[in-house]
Structure formats: C-alpha cells, structure tokens
Amino acid sequence: MNPQKPPIPVAIPLFIGITAISFSSIFVKWSDAPVSIQAMYRLLFTMLLMLPFSLRYIRDVRKFTGADVFKLVASGTMLALHFLLWMGSLQWTSVASSTIILALQPVFVMIGAYFFFKEKTSYSALLGMGIAFLGVFLLIGKGGMSGSQSHLTGDLMSLFGTMAVAVHMLLGQMLLRRIPSFIYSWFVFAFAALFLALYNGISGIPMTGYPLHEWGIFALLAIVPTVFGHLLFNWLMKYSSASTVSMSVLGEPVGASLLAFLLLHESMNGLQAAGGGLVLLGLILFLNVRSSRKSVKELEPK
Template identity: 85%
Template sequence: MNQQKPPIPVAIPLFIGITAISFSSIFVKWSDSPVSIQAMYRLMITMLLMLPFCFKYIPELRKFTGADIVKLVASGTMLAVHFLLWMGSLQWTSVANSTIILALQPLFVMIGAYILFKEKTSLSAIAGMGIAFIGVFLLIGKGGLSGGGTHLKGDLMSLFGTMAVAVHMLLGQMVLKRIPPFLYSWFVFAFASIFLAAYNGLSGIPMTGYPPREWGIFLLLAIVPTVFGHLLFNWLMRYSSASTVSMSVLGEPVGASLLAFILLNETMNGLQVAGGAIVMLGLILFLYVRPSRTTSEEAVAGLSEV
C-alpha cells in the first residue's frame, strides 16, 4: 500500500511520540499509588478521551464475531498483565534497565509470529536478536549483583511484562485484519480496565480516595504517553512504514534514561551502559534487515496500541 503524503514532516510527530512515551516511566516513578491503580485509571481516562471519536465506528460493530471478542478479551488481559509487570518493575529496578528490556518487544513478537504463523526471518535478524539478548543478560546480571536481588526482580518483571505485551500484539494482529485500529484500541483498553478493576477489587486495593496529585499523574499517564505517544503512532502509520514507527522502541530507553537522569537523579554504571548499547545495536540490526512488512513487523507497529 502506498503511503499518503503527511501534512507535516514525519520526523516531527515521531520525535513528539518518542518524547511522550519516554515520560511514562517517569510518571510511574513519581506516583505513590499502586501500579494497578495507575494502569487502570490511565486506560479509563484514555477511553473517555477516545469515546467521542468512536461513534463513527458503530456500523463496524456488526463485523464482530464471537472469536473476535474472545481475542479482544485475551488481548486486553495480556495488556493488563503487561502494565502490572512492567510498571511494577519500576519499583525495583532503574528506568534505564526497565525500558531497555521493554525494547525487546519486536524480538518476542518475531518468536511468537514464527510459532503461530510459521513466519520465517533472516539469519541477520536472528543474529540481531542474539546480540540484543546478550545485552539484556549483561543488564540483568549486573542488576542482580549490585541491587542485592531487588534489581534482578525488577528486571525479570520487565522481561515477563515484555513477553505479555508481545502476546497482546500478536492477538491484536489477528483481530486488526477485520477491525479498525481505533476501535480495536478502545475495546482492548476497556477489557484491560475491567481486568485491572477486578484485580484491584479482589486484592483489596482502594480505587478511590487518592489525593489530587495522584489524579494529576493518572491524567498525565493518559494524555502524554498514551494519546501523544501511542495513539499518535497510530496516526503516523498512515504516512510512514511500520519499520519506521517500530524503531520508536529504540528511542524510548534513550529518552527515558535521559529524563530519569535529569528528573530522578538515576545514573548508569559502565556495565549497564555497555549492556544497553549492545541491546540497541542488536535491535537496530534486527529491525533494519527485514525487507518487507511482515506479520511480526505489523504487530511490532502495534506498540501504538499499548
């Protein structure tokens, strides 16, 4: 499909989107609320902001099948699990480690696409995947040693959270062949919110009574990284290739680490810098060597749904 001509240079919304998603981990660190509450209200507020634009998609609801609804529920559940694990990881490890590990999304999507769709990839992409995982092992190994086990717990939570969002993307890719992306996003956010509300209720976590500062952070999480980040990437997909948008996963760790240094006084040691650089090198190799828009690449572009 030929790309439309964008009304503004692609670099401008791409830079805005990368900057916006880089703030996500900062807001999570600033909040004193349970991560399940942050995630629930982030999604609920985003749903409310999206609602006025959903009405034009009402005729599309007739296309929904029972299988579509099952996949939407499963995708929303995996998104909720991702938020619980990844946002929770920030309580135990650094912003740099957590976001660098999160950048492994494309690799897990590729593995899932091979298992589910028998999609093959090149040896160069596999080599890039191997290089990236070596970098992650350096990050996790150093974190576990230097943090007395607490950093290791956070790194592993981020890793499992990244696996969960890869499953969410792959499920979404199946449904997006039949449902508009905007409508898909709204329903996935809805099912994820329901899951998180049930989790909070069963865990005895209060859903009200938070101070105005916390509600301000919930609003920031919805507007900045979600609307001006991930939903902006949805819009950008109309004017740019999936590979270009998927490269934003490389910008988030850089932006988030820089913001964490400025706003949270977080620093990285030499081994963490080396591990992060190796992860970025592997991901660049992985994302650039694929010649065409494959199922996994489309799913990677689905990070705009997260």
C-alpha cells in the same frame, strides 16, 4: 497479506511513539498510588479522550464475531497484566534495568510471529537485532543491577510483563486485519481497564481519595505514553508487522534512561551510554532492512 502503505513515513510516528513511551516510567516513579490504580485510570482517561471519535465505528462493531470478542478480551487481559507487572517492577528496580528487560519484547514477538504468521526475518535484520541487544547488555553495565533480592524481583516482574505485552501485540496483529485500529484500541483498553478494576476491587485497593497531583499523573499517563505511544503503535501495526513495531521499543531504554538521569537523578555510566548508542544503531539497521523487504509474504494465521 502484506501491510498497507502508510500515509506518512513509518519513521516519524515511530520516533514520536518511542519518545512518548519513554516518559511512562518517569510518571510511574513520580506517583505514590498503587500501580493497578495508575494503570486503570490511565486506560479510563484514554478511553474518555477517544470516545468522541468512536461513533463513526459503530457499524464496524456490529461486524464483530465471537472469535473477535474473545481475542479482544484476551488482548486486553494481556495488556492489563503487562501494566501490573512492568509498572510494578519500577518499585523494585531501576528505570534502566526495567526498560532494558522490556526491550526483550521483540524476541517473544518474533518467535510468536514465526509460529502464527510464518513471518520470516532476514540475516541482515537479525544482525541489526544482535547489535541492538549487544547494546542492551552494555546498558546494564557492571553497576546496572545491584544483584539484590529486590532488584531480582523487579527484573522478573519486568520479564513476565514483557512476555504479556508480546502476546498482546500478536493478538493485535491478528485483529487489525479485520478491525480498524482505533476501535481495536478502544475495546482493548476497555477490557484491560475492567480487568484492573476487578483486580482493585478484589484486592481491596481504594479507587478514590487520591490527592490532586496523583490525578494529574494519571492524566499524563493517559495522554503521553498511551495516546502518543500505545495508540500510535496500534495504528502502526496496520501498516507494519508486529515484529517491526515491537523492535522499535528498543529505543525506550535509551530515552527512559536519559530521562531518569535528568529527572530522577538515576546514574548512567559510560558503558550504559555506549550501549544506548548501539541500541539505536541496531534499531536503525533493523527497521531499514524490514522496510525494504517487500518480497516477503506474511500469511494469515491458520
């Protein structure tokens, strides 16, 4: 089953989405609230924003099968784990290191897509990915990681969070062949928020009593990286493969590192700047090859 033809060029929403998700780590760094609280309200506020547009999809909800519900719960759980681990990693390591590791997401997605969808990748696309990952390693640089125990903890949290979001995206590709992207996103956000609420309750983390500026950050997390990031990427998976959408987030380390330099005064050396350029070059090559490969058939999971 081939992806549908998008109403606008894929590059436009991809650029908007990459820019939006680049702000996520900045907002997390600005907040003093526990990351599980930030993630929970981020999703709840997003659901409230989406709610007025959800009524038209009631008929689609009635068509859900038991397998659909199971996959929605699993996808939401993986998204919640991603937020817990990746947002938590920012307390231990730098924005650049955390988002660079997050950029490894396409590797996990591509492996999963090969086994579940028999999705093949050309040598030219692999070359683009190789260039991009060379840029990722250069972004780290000699001073990108301190080598301390705290940085190692943060880096491992980001790695496991990246694996979780890769599973979330693969489940999404399965579901979006049957379910409209909007209602898929709403239910995934709902199950992820429920998971986080249970986590907060069991952990004894207070869910109220935060100062006004924290609620403002929660709202920004919902509007910018979630609505214009995750929600947009979910919509894009209707028109492109999970591997292509996942590969696009390689642009996040570049945007997030620049924002961290400007807003958080985190340093970025010349080696990291050169790596950022390679990431963009590899990303452009990969997306160009993927969009031109019309002859490759993507099979339904068996």
